[in-house]
Each structure stands twice: as structure tokens, then as C-alpha cells.
Amino acid sequence: MDSRSGPSRARLCVGLLSGTSVDAVEAVLCRIEGTGPRVRITLLAHVSRPFAPEFTQRVLSAQDARALCELNFALGERFAEAALEVISRAGHRPEDVDVIGSHGQTVAHWPSSLSDTPSTLQLGEASVIAERTGISVVSDFRTRDMAAGGQGAPLVPYLDWALFRKPGVARALQNLGGIGNVSVVSERLEDTIAFDTGPGNMVMDGLARRISGGQLSCDLDGHLSRGGRVVPHLLEELLAHPFLALPPPRSAGREGFGDALVTRLWERARDTRPEDLMATAVEFTVEATARAYETWLLPRFTLEAVYVSGGGIRNPVLMERLTARLAPLPVHPVDALGLPEGAKEAVCFALLANEYLWGTPANVPSATGARRQVVLGKLTP
Template sequence: MRLHPPLTDSRQPRLCVGLLSGTSVDAVEAALCEVTGTGDSVRLRLLSHVSVPFPRELVARVLGPQDAGSLSQLNFELAEHFADAARQAMARAGVTPEQVAAIGSHGQTMAHVPPGADGTPSTLQIGEPAVIAERTGVPVISDFRTRDMAAGGHGAPLVPYLDWAVFRSREAPRALLNIGGIGNVSVVSARLEDTLAFDTGPGNMALDGLARRVTQGRLACDMDGTLSRRGRVIPELLAELLEHPFLAQPPPRSAGRESFGEVLVERMWARHPERPYDLVATALEFTVESIAQSYETWLLPRFPRLEGMYVSGGGTRNPSLMERLQARMMPLPVYTLDTLGFPEGAKEAALFALLAAEHLVGTPANVPSATGARRRVVLGKLTP
């Protein structure tokens, strides 16, 4: 199905760079991919991946209070970092800008108000595409979430399209879990319309915020699980966290910093400022338990015989988190995405290379069964 005239021929390989700054706001991830075919026949090959850290002071400004002036400046400033990461991904693969069909830039999410929340459903990602196009000489496709929201969806999660296109098995349904700032899961099988996907709740966001507080900014995350291992879960606080109304919402559902960011960190810190490591351990358990309960409530009844769960995102680099998740999910096997032969750190950036490639040929790439949109739509806006 196509919704507008294609800009290029789907039978020809398209080289596209995908760019992403996640809710953890630690780095720009850039992936250069070769995409051939479209829809059911689409194939993606990863050519290079780079991760370019943000300066610490820039992270502090992104996470801090905003007004129109500061957002305007960050929009252009972040774009310079995105452009630099795109150039590095191209250089690593030995590819010139002239060979690249498009850059797909997700940008940095600054606000996300899903349907059902207070206020008008809306989403805002910054990282000015005109700056990226000007610095790289490559057309940029951006704002992937807005068209799905205009069609009545949550604009998230977007990753189910990649999960289905690249990782589906024709033998049994397969779960793909991403633990970024927010956790999200997709269950994919042979048919795209059978996909179930939604945000599970907190990922690393609260963990990262507490790590910055505990170490007074020396660490931006629970590095190697060292902070959470020093603490013990506070049972009454965990029980309170698990009563968060988001966790009771049925899919489709999406979450953001508004639910599990600094407001939550502040609330936890105010309860037990004298127990910093216990708070980190509790935040880790909150992430694990929200994932497990999502599986038990929404996935297991529909997919009683999953092949396994394959995990990507920054959470995979926290051994404490992975150990707890594997123990809690038994007997369901839990692996890292690398088991399928794809580097987990490149997955989300590769998604936006794929979405850019599908935009170029006019193929809808949202998954209404995941986002709740009324129909399938072509995602993104082109800056030539």
C-alpha cells in the first residue's frame, strides 16, 4: 500500500542514515543502512554504527526547564551534533554524502502528550532538519511521530515496524524488548497486522536520574549495576510505584519523561534521601517488575508460546538489570538482541534509516495495532 507518489524506486537499494537521541539523552546514535525492497519484501543491512556522546552541559540544558527561546536554541544546537554523527557514520562506512538517499532523524523528544492524557494529544522532537541537511548535503526526513498522532495514534512505539521487518520468525512469535529511557516491547510474527506493541513503562530514566543525584553528576547511569548492587529494594516504595496509573492502562499506550522522568525521581528522593543506594535498587526493580507485569497481563494471554524475548537498549549494559529480568521472566528465555546477529546498540538508529527509506518509496510504516492509529500512514516530513 502506498499513499503518495514514490520519490525513488523501491527496487533500487537506498542508503539511508538513521539518527536518534533517546529519552536517556546521553548520545546521538547514527546507523548507515542499505535498504532494498519495501513492505513485506523489505530488507535492511547495517553498514556502520556510531555513538557520539553529548557534552555534559548540553545534557543538563536539555533536561532542565525550557521556554520558547531555550527550545529554539537547542533545536539548532542539537542539529549540529546530529549532523556530525551522520558524517561520522558515513565516513566509517567509506560512503560519500552523494551516495546517501536520505537521513532519517528522530531528533530529541522534549514533550509527548498521548491520547487520553490531559490536554491536546501532541508530541515535540527537536534537532532542526534544515541544519542537518545543510551540514551534510543530504535530504533529511524528520518528525516521524506526528502523522501517526494526526491519524489518532500515540505516535509510539515506532520500532515495531523494524522488529517485524528485520527480526520476525515464521516459526513462532518473538518478543523484542527495548530498555531505553522508557521500556517498550513488540511481539512480531509473520503478519504485520498481528503485531502487538506498547510501552511497558520505566526503562533507564529513573535509574539515570537517581544515579546523577547519588554521585553528584559523576555518573550519568547505574554504571555496570554498581550503584543498585549497593542497595536493597524498599518494598513499600516499590508497591507504591507499581500503582502508577500508566501501568494499568491497556495497549495501545505510550509514555515519556512526564510520567517517569525527573518528577518521579524527585518524589522518590523526597521519600528516602538518607537511603540513596536503596532508591537505585528500587528503581531497577520497578523497571523489571513493570516489564514482567506487562508480559503477564497483556502478552502471555495472547501469545502463550513465545519463542523468547530479545532485549536491546542501554538496559542491556546493566548486568544487575539483565540478571533480575532473566530471573523474573523464567521460564521465558531472555537474550540480548546480539543473539540474532544484530548489534543491539544500533537498533533504534537503524529504525529511522528504515523509516526514511520507506518514506522515499511512499510506503506507510506505522503499525496501527501498536499505536492505535485509525489507518496506516507514510511517516515523516522531507527537508530536501
């Protein structure tokens, strides 16, 4: 994936995360050599361990202190299981592995654009992961950037720059997870721009659970949205969301595009066909993403192409609409650059753990708004 060379000892690093869609733990094992601009990453194995629907609902509904406390340890157990599985899948033993980088599960994210007391909370107890695996864990990657005045997100631009930059070319890396985010990378890290574009799959997923009475966790294969028509007045109401008018750096979460928004939309559209509601939610993601490009990216960059990853890539209706809306800009899956899209974000946290051990700053101030570069993460031996 990266041919840059430099003398270094290779490390075996696990990367773990559960995204804002709260559907699975993604785990990778990577061989990583070097650091910074000379880093080289080889993906050895990737596993995805889905959450049971009732566990997903437990994560989404946790609010009081006891529920969050217990969930922190329950997630730690699931992350540890995923780490052990991916190590075994690669034909290695836990004692072969140097470090685990665990992003955990974000349950709250209140950056400076949304709160007078910027804060963030990821669960998935690192002590449980370390105890179950016998491997040191680096976790809690967002907090140091926020302490340095940043948004604490997005974190993936560092990986995007490390793996996908190309001299003389600007590339957009678009993730469509629960939240959408984009990185534009070129040769220099300090020229990287990245921010959350707005909704990814989160609104669609919430509607799918309501439409199906909990039987569906997403608009599977686009079946619901393909049978619907966009409701113009609902779409315009959604596009008036205040987050979409914020300039970068900006980051979003479940607070802005989660259950509260889905509930308002569901109650506002009681007489709307479910298929039309889903088609409108798809168009919300497409239009929010396209407008972010038109406002903040296309006036500044001549983009080679957009490379897409995240769960949204598996919704053919979403991808058809996004490709048409961004035309003539080419849209490709990130697999075209040599990395399986489902593994990408987990690879990021393997890399961030490696950079922690090197002492290499891995936030991108031009993306997060931090005052300076800082080393990200906390070590649990």
C-alpha cells in the same frame, strides 16, 4: 539480517536518534533494498557520539521558548556531525547517500491517554542537518500517526516486524532505553502488538545523577544497585503509577517517569541508603516490565523468547533480575538475531526514511491505535 528478496534499487540511508536517556546521538549507515515485507537491510557502519554531561542537562532542563528554540538548532548541529561521521566510517561520501532519517530528541510527548490535545515534540532541526550534510532529511515521524488518532509511539515495531519475524513463531523484542517498550511480532504485520511497558533506565539515570552530584549519568555496571536492597514500601508506591494500569495502546515519556518522579522519590526517601534506592529503582523497571508481559502478552502469545536491546542491557543487575523474573521464558540480547543492539533504533529511522521515499505506510495501527496506516515523516530537501 533479512534474506527476503525483491527487485529494487538499493539506497544508502542514514538513521539518527537520541533516546529518552539523552546520553548520545546514535547514527547508522545502511544499505536498504525494497520496501514493506520484501525489504532487505544491511548495516554498514554505526557510531555513537556521547553528549557532554552539561549538554544532557541542557536538554533535560529546557522549558521556555528561547531555550527550546536554541536547543532545536544545537541538536541539529550534533545530529549533522554524527551523520557525517558514520558516512565517513563506512568509507562513503555524503554525495553517495540517498537520505537521512532523523528521529531527533523527544522533549515532550503527550498522547491521548495523557492529554485532551494529543501532541509530541522532537527537536534536532532537519534544515540544519540537510544544510550541513547536503543530504535530504526525513524527520518528525510521530506526528502523522498522532494526527490519524494514534499514540505516535512506539515506532520500532515496524522494524521489528520487517527484520525479526519468523513464520510460526511469536517473538518479543524488548527495548530498555529511558522508557521500556516491547514489540511482539509474528508473520503478519497486522498481528503485531507493541506498547511502552513503563520505566526503562530513566528513573535509575535520574537517581544516579543525584547520588553522584552529577558525576554519574547511570548506574554504571550496576555498582550502586548491586550493593543495595529493595525497599518494599517504596517499590509498591512506584508500582501504583497510573500509567502501569493503562491497557495498550499506550506510550510514555519523561512526563511520567522523568525528573518530576525522581524528585518525589528522592525527597520521599531522604533517610534511605543510596544503594537501596537504586536497587528499588531497578526492581521498579523489572516488575513493571514483567507485569506488562503477564497482563497483556502471555495470555495471548506463546513466546519463543525475549530479545533485549537498549542501554539497560549494559546493566548486569537489571538483566539478571529481569531474566530471573521472566523465567522460564528465555531472555537474550537482540545481537543473537544478527543486529548489534546499540544500532537497532537508529536502523529503524534509516528504514522509516526509506519507506517515506517509497510512499509505504510504516506505522503499526495495532500498536499505536491509529485509525489507519499512514506514511510517516516530513521531507527537508
